[in-house]
Amino acid sequence: MDIKKHSTTLISIALLLLWIPVGVDKLFHFAVFKAGILRQPFSNSLGWVLIYTLPVLELATALCLVIRRLRLIGFALSSLLMLAFTGYIGIALLGGWGKLPCGCGSIISGMSWGQHFWFNLFFLALSVLGYYLQRKTHRNTRCQAAGNEGLVGQKTTYKI
Amino acid sequence: MKMKTFFLKHAVAVAAIAIASLSLMSFGLEKTTDETLFFEYKPGNIADPYSKQNVENVAHWEPTSAPCPSPDNVLACTIEVPKANTIGELGLELDDMKVKLQTSSASSTPTLFRVDDTGAIGYSNPVNRATP
Numbered sequence: 001m002d003i004k005k006h007s008t009t010l011i012s013i014a015l016l017l018l019w020i021p022v023g024v025d026k027l028f029h030f031a032v033f034k035a036g037i038l039r040q041p042f043s044n045s046l047g048w049v050l051i052y053t054l055p056v057l058e059l060a061t062a063l064c065l066v067i068r069r070l071r072l073i074g075f076a077l078s079s080l081l082m083l084a085f086t087g088y089i090g091i092a093l094l095g096g097w098g099k100l101p102c103g104c105g106s107i108i109s110g111m112s113w114g115q116h117f118w119f120n121l122f123f124l125a126l127s128v129l130g131y132y133l134q135r136k137t138h139r140n141t142r143c144q145a146a147g148n149e150g151l152v153g154q155k156t157t158y159k160i
Numbered sequence: 161m162k163m164k165t166f167f168l169k170h171a172v173a174v175a176a177i178a179i180a181s182l183s184l185m186s187f188g189l190e191k192t193t194d195e196t197l198f199f200e201y202k203p204g205n206i207a208d209p210y211s212k213q214n215v216e217n218v219a220h221w222e223p224t225s226a227p228c229p230s231p232d233n234v235l236a237c238t239i240e241v242p243k244a245n246t247i248g249e250l251g252l253e254l255d256d257m258k259v260k261l262q263t264s265s266a267s268s269t270p271t272l273f274r275v276d277d278t279g280a281i282g283y284s285n286p287v288n289r290a291t292p
Contacts (some may be wrong), residue, residue: 009171009172012172012175013171013172013175016172016175016176016179017179020176020179020180020183021179021183024180024183024184024187025183025187028187029187032250032251032252035248035250035252035253036252039252062176065172065176066172066173066176068172
């Protein structure tokens with residue numbers, strides 16, 4: 001139980017090391033991020049949706065990971081975001097976009113697309129693992145709570 | 161002891177505050193002045209990609225992290241550009257009002273153009289590469 005709890009704490013911190021700088025970078029360099037997204041090989045209307053939702057989603061993920069009661073949602077959001085990013089880069093690497101899109105405006109812009117893919121895959125695995133462990137902890141806590149309620153119920157019945 | 165217990169109990173929140181503070185500080189202190197960037201010639205699938213007209217077209221140049229590794233003097237490859245000479249100073253697209261590319265053809269291959277240093281406007285250190 002303790003190992004699980006410490007593991008989720010460590011995974012949360014590792015994910016915070018990713019999502020906070022990435023989200024803050026997008027807000028600080030909003031113009032660069034905006035221009036970078038609009039150069040990607042998808043429609044501008046989707047680009048505009050992403051421009052306003054991505055930084056919010058990234059920072060919301062970080063916030064959910066910090067608040068213990070919302071940590072499960074945080075891991076789920078982190079997994080979904082990483083899945084989308086990894087899939088996008090995977091398609092790019094397979095030549096699905098015709099020409100490799102520019103990775104402008106990212107704090108990890110020094111990486112090649114191949115390195116970026118493995119980096120994302122690692123954080124995707126971490127997010128999924130975090131979700132799995134947190135869900136187990138959640139279930140155990142709920143079972144314990146239900147058990148305690150049952151005992152209380154029994155006692156009450158006995159008294160009546 | 162109480163302090164230690166507090167930090168262990170709220171490890172994620174403490175880490176989040178530390179990471180957020182460091183991120184805000186580092187992005188806030190970032191220098192944006194006199195920064196130079198590298199741009200690589202990437203014409204894509206077009207006809208006659210190394211013609212004079214295409215090489216001199218600033219739209220065919222994209223940001224890259226480093227200059228071309230094996231310089232030769234035949235085909236246009238990379239140039240170094242001050243960030244101030246990019247559109248909106250964002251470092252993503254060359255500003256054609258500030259960057260005028262100078263080209264010349266390799267004598268043996270007149271249809272292939274390279275970037276020149278002579279008469280360069282808005283850029284420096286052109287690196288040309290060998291034919292593939």
